[in-house]
Amino acid sequence: MATDSVKLLIVRASPYAMRAILEAKGLKYELIEENLSAKSQLLLESNPVYKKIPVLLHGGKAIPESLFIVLYVDEAWPERAAFFPKDPYARAMTHFWGDFIDKKIFQLAVSTMKTKKGDPKKEAGVSELYENFLTLESGFTQLDAKPFFNGAGIGYADICLAPLAAWLRVFVELAGIRVPTAEEAPKLHKFLSAIREHPGSKVAFPDPDELLSYVILHLKKTMAA
Amino acid sequence: MATDSVKLLIVRASPYAMRAILEAKGLKYELIEENLSAKSQLLLESNPVYKKIPVLLHGGKAIPESLFIVLYVDEAWPERAAFFPKDPYARAMTHFWGDFIDKKIFQLAVSTMKTKKGDPKKEAGVSELYENFLTLESGFTQLDAKPFFNGAGIGYADICLAPLAAWLRVFVELAGIRVPTAEEAPKLHKFLSAIREHPGSKVAFPDPDELLSYVILHLKKTMAA
Numbered sequence: 125m126a127t128d129s130v131k132l133l134i135v136r137a138s139p140y141a142m143r144a145i146l147e148a149k150g151l152k153y154e155l156i157e158e159n160l161s162a163k164s165q166l167l168l169e170s171n172p173v174y175k176k177i178p179v180l181l182h183g184g185k186a187i188p189e190s191l192f193i194v195l196y197v198d199e200a201w202p203e204r205a206a207f208f209p210k211d212p213y214a215r216a217m218t219h220f221w222g223d224f225i226d227k228k229i230f231q232l233a234v235s236t237m238k239t240k241k242g243d244p245k246k247e248a249g250v251s252e253l254y255e256n257f258l259t260l261e262s263g264f265t266q267l268d269a270k271p272f273f274n275g276a277g278i279g280y281a282d283i284c285l286a287p288l289a290a291w292l293r294v295f296v297e298l299a300g301i302r303v304p305t306a307e308e309a310p311k312l313h314k315f316l317s318a319i320r321e322h323p324g325s326k327v328a329f330p331d332p333d334e335l336l337s338y339v340i341l342h343l344k345k346t347m348a349a
Numbered sequence: 350m351a352t353d354s355v356k357l358l359i360v361r362a363s364p365y366a367m368r369a370i371l372e373a374k375g376l377k378y379e380l381i382e383e384n385l386s387a388k389s390q391l392l393l394e395s396n397p398v399y400k401k402i403p404v405l406l407h408g409g410k411a412i413p414e415s416l417f418i419v420l421y422v423d424e425a426w427p428e429r430a431a432f433f434p435k436d437p438y439a440r441a442m443t444h445f446w447g448d449f450i451d452k453k454i455f456q457l458a459v460s461t462m463k464t465k466k467g468d469p470k471k472e473a474g475v476s477e478l479y480e481n482f483l484t485l486e487s488g489f490t491q492l493d494a495k496p497f498f499n500g501a502g503i504g505y506a507d508i509c510l511a512p513l514a515a516w517l518r519v520f521v522e523l524a525g526i527r528v529p530t531a532e533e534a535p536k537l538h539k540f541l542s543a544i545r546e547h548p549g550s551k552v553a554f555p556d557p558d559e560l561l562s563y564v565i566l567h568l569k570k571t572m573a574a
Contacts, residue, residue: 185438
């Protein structure tokens with residue numbers, strides 16, 4: 125399938141991992157920067173339901189929502205590195221852990237970050253996240269990660285977790301999250317190191333200082349100082 | 350693949366649609382009723398992360414979470430009716446609409462149902478749901494539903510939406526939701542009629558009166574009278 129017509133509507137700093145997906149498949153693509161305070165006609169028409177980035181444009185078709193973009197990219201270029209194992213059970217559990225990462229790591233970290241200091245929900249969120257990182261360690265074991273969930277190359281659950289390598293500093297600084305040590309969660313730490321060294325991530329991830337400034341700027345209205 | 354070892358951990362009234370999935374594949378299965386106030390060791394061991402029903406047990410493997418059970422059942426018995434189209438774009442959009450149904454129809458309807466009368470969030474939820482039903486109509490069009498998203502047989506997005514046929518009365522009575530008329534949303538109404546006539550649904554769906562009583566009993570602590 126021709127790869128020269130792949131375009132990705134994004135905003136700066138987010139969702140940077142999307143680029144890593146395309147890099148992982150070795151695709152050529154064009155990034156189109158959106159301004160969320162003045163959304164383009166292209167964005168509004170290509171994602172009429174949510175009107176949000178990211179949207180992948182390919183061969184006249186528009187695929188919204190990051191996780192569905194991953195599924196599409198995986199299946200539209202099946203001759204390239206697969207994002208899922210072949211066994212139905214391993215596939216289902218890859219979805220299971222990807223969903224856990226989405227809800228129980230990222231959504232919880234973001235909502236904890238947005239909770240004001242002093243609100244008991246903030247400390248509860250920090251505690252739950254710590255436990256969830258330990259639970260995630262059992263996911264690495266279940267899917268026999270080495271070091272990625274998908275083996276030596278990144279796959280679906282890895283793509284779900286990859287942005288943590290860039291966002292961890294933001295979550296620590298702005299949400300006060302506590303991450304298990306390398307002794308408590310060795311597989312998580314190996315994963316994060318490997319993601320930081322992955323060629324796709326190197327292209328895709330923003331500079332941590334820049335990301336922190338960006339998030340502070342965008343959250344300052346809703347966050348406690 | 351042998352089908353005689355398929356078991357499903359459930360509770361009565363929910364998640365009834367799970368049975369329809371197994372019926373749609375023509376599988377034999379055993380239902381195991383769980384008591385959520387005294388969960389079995391089997392449930393705790395087979396879903397250690399969430400400790401929730403449903404869990405599918407097959408050949409010594411445990412698959413938790415309804416949507417991942419659907420994916421597993423579809424792929425473990427590929428020789429039987431497929432739950433997804435073959436085209437990568439149609440597959441991605443089937444996921445997209447399944448997710449929309451999960452979040453923007455069911456989760457919103459349940460949270461609106463639990464919101465107390467007089468809370469402005471209740472009326473806002475009712476209005477948003479009405480709009481979401483109209484948006485869903487565009488999903489039926491996009492995936493060329495006839496009458497199901499998956500064509501003549503039920504598939505992934507259909508399974509996501511199917512429980513509405515049983516729950517609609519509960520949502521109308523307890524959440525006060527408004528559903529577009531058959532003129533405003535003809536495809537939704539055709540879908541609901543077809544689901545009610547589907548052999549799998551007929552086996553799987555609880556009696557509407559029984560379901561209403563069940564929900565009232567379980568929500569009475571958190572709901573306004």
